[in-house]
Structure formats: structure tokens, C-alpha cells
Amino acid sequence: MPFESLSEKIQFSLRKLTGRGKVNEKDIEDAMREIRVSLLEADVNYKIVKEFINEVKVLALGEKVMKSLAPGDQVVKIVYDELVKLMGDEAVPLNLKKAGMSVVLVVGLQGSGKTTHVGKLANYLRKNNKLKPLMIAADIYRPAAINQLVTIGKQLDIAVFQMGILTKPQTIVKKGLEYAKDNGYNLVLIDTAGRLAIDEALMQELVEIKEIARPDEILLTVDAMTGQDAVNVAQTFHEKLNITGCLLTKLDSDTRGGAALSIRYMTKFLLSLPVLVKQWMKLMFTLSQKHL
Secondary structure: OOOHHHHHHHHHHHHOOOOOOOOOHHHHHHHHHHHHHHHHHOOOOHHHHHHHHHHHHHHHOOHHHHOOOOHHHHHHHHHHHHHHHHHOOOOOOOOOOOOOOEEEEEEEOOOOOHHHHHHHHHHHHHHHHOOOEEEEEOOOOOOOHHHHHHHHHHHHOOEEEOOOOOOOHHHHHHHHHHHHHHOOOOEEEEEOOOOOOOOHHHHHHHHHHHHHHOOOEEEEEEEHHHOOHHHHHHHHHHHHHOOOEEEEEOOOOOOOOHHHHHHHHHHOOOEOOHHHHHHHHHHHHHHHHHHO
């Protein structure tokens, strides 16, 4: 899972410090060097790794820590606290209306798993928030994108609004929202088109759809295996659309999790599926129980 390997490596690096009554600068340098390598191997953005390591070293080499009765344990606590800050101090739920219709716009590059996760998110919110969702198929460019969303809708028993591939996405979104309002849906998720790379035509279309939909949330889907480039993708979309959250996809056993840490730190937003939260909390709990 995403953080298992990273968790083990950080634990190993810190194990040499725990329980020691005396720690010198070289001990801390060695531990930080190992943690730096672990974070880079997990595909955490190199700028973030540099800032993180520098911050830990400044705090760890402070006089209060070095002269404490258990300096090794104090250093571990500093690493723990900084990791919590790196991922975020608290979970932030989706900004959905308590009354009326909530609109979620889902964007991202082609191949990021956008359409599949529109269905997953609709199903999740239906079960956990007791909402009546409608999915709008506004990707008219990718072959079979509309059929894919319709198939997902049938499998989940969730309604899909579509007008085929000959109608402009802006018109589809406008008509879909009218349909949702007229038929008592209180949650609308809009599946938009992606490209293999970011281009002006894609962004302009998304900006126009945003103006029509006036969404409560704009979620960017990012392939977790993108690695360090995930930050650049997120920042570009954020500049154009003011992204409110991020869905990380393809969180399988081969994923190293660096994209999650990088996006959360650089853009200050992240919405993950429960598996990511569970893995991160497992890492945090393990560190806190074993070393603090």
C-alpha cells in the first residue's frame, strides 16, 4: 500500500535514536540523510524534502533538545510533528450544501481515472451522506467516455445525464443541471474531458464549464504514480480553476505515495479515498506508539 514502505524506512532510520541518553549532531545528520533518501524514493517533490529536512534539523539541533534527558526521543517527536504538518493537521470534508443541490466538478488529465472515480465518489457520497446523485457525461472527446460513465451508472444504479458526442460540453452541463433540478437530485457530479497534456483549449473549456456550473467543489484527479510531476499538474489546474480538492487514483501496492505528500504540501488541498487516509494514519500511529 502507498505508505507501508515509507513507514518502514522512516521507522528504521529513527530506531537508532530512540532511548538514547545522548545524541550528537552526526547522529541527527545520519538519520536525516536516510529519511531524505526514503522520501525521495517515495517520489516526494525534492523541494519539499529539502524544506522538511532543514526544518527538522533546525528543531532537532536546538539547545532544548540536545540537553534534554531523552534527546533521541525528542528528535523522533519532532519528525512525527513535522510529518503531520506535511500531510495536514486535520481532515477537511467536502463542502456540500446542507439544503439544495450540491455540484462537484471533476477535472484532470486523460488517463488519470477521472470517469471511474466520478462513479466511485457518487456512490460513496450516496451511501455516506444519504444524497441522490446525478452524473453528467461532459467528456465528448475520448472514445467511449460517455458509454463508460453510463455503464458505471447502471452498475451502481446511479442516473447519468448525457446528450451524445455532438453537443458542446457547456450545453450538456447547462441542460444536465436543469434536469437535476427538475427531477429532485441534490448532488451533481460532472465528468469533464481530459487531455494527454495540459493545453489552452482544455483549460478554456473547463473555465467556461465552471462559470456555468458554479460548483461547490472542483476536484482534480491525479494518477498517484505520476510522482514529482503531480505537483506541476496540480498547480497549473489550480491557477486556472482554483481547485478545491484532489482525488488520488491508482493507489495500488506499487504506488509510493509521494504524490499525495507533495500535492498536499504545495497546494494545501487533498481529498483522498479512504485507503490513503488509512495508510497515512497507520504510519502516524506506528511512529507515535513505538517512538514517542
